Amino acid sequence: xxxxxxxxxLEQLKEHPAIAHLQANLPGSVEGAKFDREEMSIYxxxxxIREACAxxxxxxxxxxxxxxxxxxxxxxxxxxxxxxxxxxxxxAKKERVRLKxxxxxxxxSLESVTSVWPGADFFEREVFDLFGIRFAxxxxxxxxxxxxxxxxxxxxKDYPVEGYR
Amino acid sequence: xxxxxxxxxxxxxxxxxMILNMGPQHPSTHGVLxxxxxxxxxxxxxxxxxxxxxxxGIEKTCEAKFYQQVVPxxxxxxxxxxxxxxxxxxxxxxxxLGLEIPPKAQWLRVMLNELxxxxxxxxxxxxxxxxxxxxxxxxxxxREREDILRLFEAVSGxxxxxxxxxxxxxxxxxxxDFFDRVRKFADSFPxxxxxxxxxxxxxxxxMMRTKGVARITAEDAIALGASGPxxxxxxxxxxxxxxxxxxxxxxxxxxxxxxxxxDVFARYLCRVQELRESISIVKQTLDGMPLGAxxxxxxxxxxxxxEKMKTQMExxxxxxxxxxxxxxxxxxxxxxxxESPRGEMGYYVVSDGTAKPxxxxxxxxxxxxxxxxxxxxxxxxxxxxxxxxxxxDIVLGxxxx
Numbered sequence: 001x002x003x004x005x006x007x008x009x010l011e012q013l014k015e016h017p018a019i020a021h022l023q024a025n026l027p028g029s030v031e032g033a034k035f036d037r038e039e040m041s042i043y044x045x046x047x048x049i050r051e052a053c054a055x056x057x058x059x060x061x062x063x064x065x066x067x068x069x070x071x072x073x074x075x076x077x078x079x080x081x082x083x084x085x086x087x088x089x090x091x092a093k094k095e096r097v098r099l100k101x102x103x104x105x106x107x108x109s110l111e112s113v114t115s116v117w118p119g120a121d122f123f124e125r126e127v128f129d130l131f132g133i134r135f136a137x138x139x140x141x142x143x144x145x146x147x148x149x150x151x152x153x154x155x156x157k158d159y160p161v162e163g164y165r
Numbered sequence: 166x167x168x169x170x171x172x173x174x175x176x177x178x179x180x181x182x183m184i185l186n187m188g189p190q191h192p193s194t195h196g197v198l199x200x201x202x203x204x205x206x207x208x209x210x211x212x213x214x215x216x217x218x219x220x221x222g223i224e225k226t227c228e229a230k231f232y233q234q235v236v237p238x239x240x241x242x243x244x245x246x247x248x249x250x251x252x253x254x255x256x257x258x259x260x261x262l263g264l265e266i267p268p269k270a271q272w273l274r275v276m277l278n279e280l281x282x283x284x285x286x287x288x289x290x291x292x293x294x295x296x297x298x299x300x301x302x303x304x305x306x307x308r309e310r311e312d313i314l315r316l317f318e319a320v321s322g323x324x325x326x327x328x329x330x331x332x333x334x335x336x337x338x339x340x341x342d343f344f345d346r347v348r349k350f351a352d353s354f355p356x357x358x359x360x361x362x363x364x365x366x367x368x369x370x371x372m373m374r375t376k377g378v379a380r381i382t383a384e385d386a387i388a389l390g391a392s393g394p395x396x397x398x399x400x401x402x403x404x405x406x407x408x409x410x411x412x413x414x415x416x417x418x419x420x421x422x423x424x425x426x427x428d429v430f431a432r433y434l435c436r437v438q439e440l441r442e443s444i445s446i447v448k449q450t451l452d453g454m455p456l457g458a459x460x461x462x463x464x465x466x467x468x469x470x471x472e473k474m475k476t477q478m479e480x481x482x483x484x485x486x487x488x489x490x491x492x493x494x495x496x497x498x499x500x501x502x503x504e505s506p507r508g509e510m511g512y513y514v515v516s517d518g519t520a521k522p523x524x525x526x527x528x529x530x531x532x533x534x535x536x537x538x539x540x541x542x543x544x545x546x547x548x549x550x551x552x553x554x555x556x557x558d559i560v561l562g563x564x565x566x
Contacts (some may be wrong), residue, residue, distance in 0.1 A: 003263035003495060037260055038496050067390055068502065069528040073515055083564025087500050087511070087528070091387065091401065094408045098500065122532050130224075145220040145565060154225055161229045 006036035017042055017062040018097045025055055031102075041098040049086075049101050050111040055118055056088060056097070064088035064097055067113070070123035072131045076157040080131060081105030086113070109134035112141075130155040182210055185547075189218045193296040196561030200538075200550070207546050210538040216532075219565035227525035231491030232258055233332055235525060240326040242527060243563040245288050248274075248317075249505040250280040251330040254525075256411055257501035257512040258332050261494050264463055266457040267271050271335040271413035276347070277320070277329065278412075278503075279443040283354070284313045285506035286436050286443075290361060293433070293555035302364050309357050312350050318341055333467035334460035338452045348451050354444045362437060375429040379541035379553035382427060389540065390533035392510025393428030394439065395557050398432035400425040405504040412503075416453070429556040430451040436558070466492050500528075507531055508513050509559050527566055531559040 012031045013019055019042060022030050031043040044052045056064040068087040075081055080102040090095050098164050100146045101110055112135035113120045125144040132153035135141055143150065152159055181203045189197040197218035203211040223242060225234045239254045240247035252274055259266060291306035314324040320339045321329035329336050365371045381391070383399045396403065405420040406414045422438035425429035460467045468487055469480035486492075496518040502511035508530030515524040534557045541553045 006497070037499055039498075039500060041498075066387055067525070068509060069500070069511055069513065071513060071526040071528075073524045085513070087513070091403050093448075096409075096500070116391065118388050119533055119536055122536055126532075131269075143217075145217040147217075154222060157226075161225055 002121065003037070006034050008034050013040070014055065016097075017059070017095075017112060018042060019058055021059050022052055022055060022059070026051055026102065031090045039096065039098060041100055043060060043100050045073045046101050046103065049084075049099070050116060052099065053088075053113045056099075062073050062090050062095060064090045064095070066091050066116040067120050067123075068096070069122055070113075070127060072127045072155070074131060074155065074157045076105070079105060082131065084094050084133060095130065097120055103133065107134075108132070109136060111136050112138040113136055129153070131154065156159065181205055185240055187376050187550070189215075194448060194554060195292065195559055198535075198559065198561055198564075202547070202550070204547065206407065207544050207548075208441070208561050209360065209545055209550060212542055212550070214535055216535070216561070216564050219561050221566065223566045224357065224525055224527065227522055229240065233487070233491065235522065237326065237328045239527075240328055241562065242529075242561050242566055243505070243507075243510075244282045244325060245285040245560055246506050247325060247327050248277050248329065249285075249503060249510060250527075251328060252278055252412065253501055253505070253510050253512045254514075255330045255332050255505045256495065256503070257499045257514045259518050260499045260501060261514060262332070262463075262466060263495075264333055264461050264466065265460045266334060266412075268413065269457045270461075271357075272416075272450050272458045273335055273419065273456055274330060274412050276447055276454075277317075279446045279450075280313050280316060280347075282443045283440055283447075283507045284310055284317075284441055287313075289436065289506070289555075289558045290374060290433075293558070294365060294371075294506070295389070296551050297371070298553045299365060299371060301367070302361060302463065305360055305364070307358070309354065316343070316350065317345060322328065330459075333463055334458070338459055344451055344454065347447065351444050351447045351451065355441060357530060358437065358440050358444075365433070372430065374552055375427075375433060375556075376546075378429045378549050379556060380426070380428045381537055381541055385540055386427070386537065389536045389538055392530050392533065393504065393506070393558075394432055394435040395508060395534050395537065397421065397423045398435045398556075399427035405502055405509060409502070411501070417449050419443075419446050429552050430512055431557045450505070464536060473544065493518060494522075502528065505530055507560065507563070508534060510563075521524055527563075529563045530560075531557075531564045535559055535564060 001048050012032050029045050029048040034041045066089040068089050071085050073083045082103040084101045086099040129135050129143040182203050185202045185204050188194040188199040199215040201213040239250040242549045243248050287306040291303035294302035317327050321327040383401050385397045386396050390509040402423050419442045422435045424434050464483045469484050474484045483553050494516040498512045498515045502509050511528030513526040517523040526566045542550045
């Protein structure tokens with residue numbers, strides 16, 4: 001399977017069920033999209049991530065009803081620094097889609113999706129713990145892997161891999 | 166949250182309840198899981214899992230290694246199914262590279278992956294039964310597990326931390342009598358499963374301890390992110406091997422056992438039937454094992470054979486370059502999920518075009534499955550908590566990473 005260049009033109013990708021559904025029911029929520037290596041990524045506006053997730057979950061055509069994963073990538077020193085990443089799966093249609101939210105490095109926060117999927121709880125706590133991203137309206141946003149009194153967020157790129165801080 | 170100074174995560178709701186700490190050093194928490202229970206007599210009112218005691222920062226370590234150096238780290242995430250983690254990681258990197266894998270390597274991977282699944286389920290069955298009080302099963306399970314570990318040793322030189330799968334194929338050609346040994350094991354194994362089932366499935370004590378215990382509905386299981394046998398035990402028919410095939414799984418015929426009850430017994434039945442399906446896949450790989458290379462033809466990525474390295478200049482140069490500076494992977498990102506014995510194991514690998522991964526994230530099936538525990542156990546007896554922990558089959562190494 002030789003690599004083909006990714007498609008990043010939103011116009012070409014708007015047929016995809018998730019993008020079509022979001023654009024029809026939540027106008028302005030899709031910032032961009034990328035189709036690369038058979039995987040679809042959709043950039044969602046920060047303030048609408050929870051509504052976008054709820055919409056995709058309840059889509060009658062292709063319900064992305066299962067949250068596989070929530071994680072984050074730190075693009076330090078670039079801005080916007082963080083990308084929070086949601087991997088959704090449609091159990092009925094056997095399809096995956098990746099949602100991405102870009103966040104500024106200064107006091108990053110966004111809305112929690114635990115009210116859509118309670119299963120996002122531990123994943124979001126982990127992102128909070130290791131990246132320092134705050135999830136508004138999360139029921140129990142505390143460190144999960146590191147000790148309670150730990151300083152810093154180890155998976156940030158400005159945190160050293162070894163040695164003392 | 167691995168330390169003990171700030172304990173009060175649960176306050177007793179009223180005078181009649183008390184807080185009980187279970188673990189992290191507790192024989193039936195399968196490692197270092199700590200549970201904070203609020204109990205009213207013998208009844209559990211609330212549960213709070215506390216994890217992080219085994220956090221080693223593997224995801225951070227991966228960012229400082231070359232792509233090929235990450236493979237041994239993936240073994241150590243889940244010590245019961247090293248091959249599954251190897252497979253998931255190498256598939257993700259191969260997808261990033263756009264690498265085609267020869268059929269023999271794919272079939273070998275499937276065979277070893279299914280043996281790993283059996284290995285993991287045997288440890289689960291033995292310890293789960295032991296937690297509930299059926300001590301004998303443990304000895305029987307470990308007898309067969311030993312056979313599998315010997316097979317792993319024969320093929321990779323290691324019993325547990327195999328690191329046998331490499332980016333672009335597998336490490337070595339299996340030894341001459343390897344397939345005969347696997348066939349001998351595969352022929353005898355179904356009767357061994359009968360032995361375990363004789364001890365448990367119709368055993369009245371086993372049924373009393375597991376039927377109707379720790380029930381979870383399909384809706385709850387999906388909402389909480391459960392996967393694998395834990396989800397199939399609640400009647401959701403999904404198996405990534407069949408529904409989103411990888412590594413040539415589309416060539417094999419197997420059933421996906423499901424059960425609608427959603428209790429400990431249902432999950433037990435799903436896993437025991439998976440043992441039988443897995444051994445049937447192993448037999449299919451033996452019958453149809455293709456001939457040919459075990460490594461992809463990609464000299465910049467795959468290490469050359471030892472013999473070539475010593476006789477050909479070109480091979481020596483590639484060997485030197487891969488070892489000293491790794492290989493560049495085209496920029497991009499990939500999420501690869503496989504059906505591990507515990508559920509959906511996923512690797513999210515981000516490349517920035519250099520020889521080291523920019524980000525490696527492991528989607529842990531156990532971390533999500535653990536979230537079911539409060540829903541399963543609240544309102545039930547403490548003894549049922551032990552049964553419930555066993556039935557979601559957690560490995561703390563994978564939860565904490």
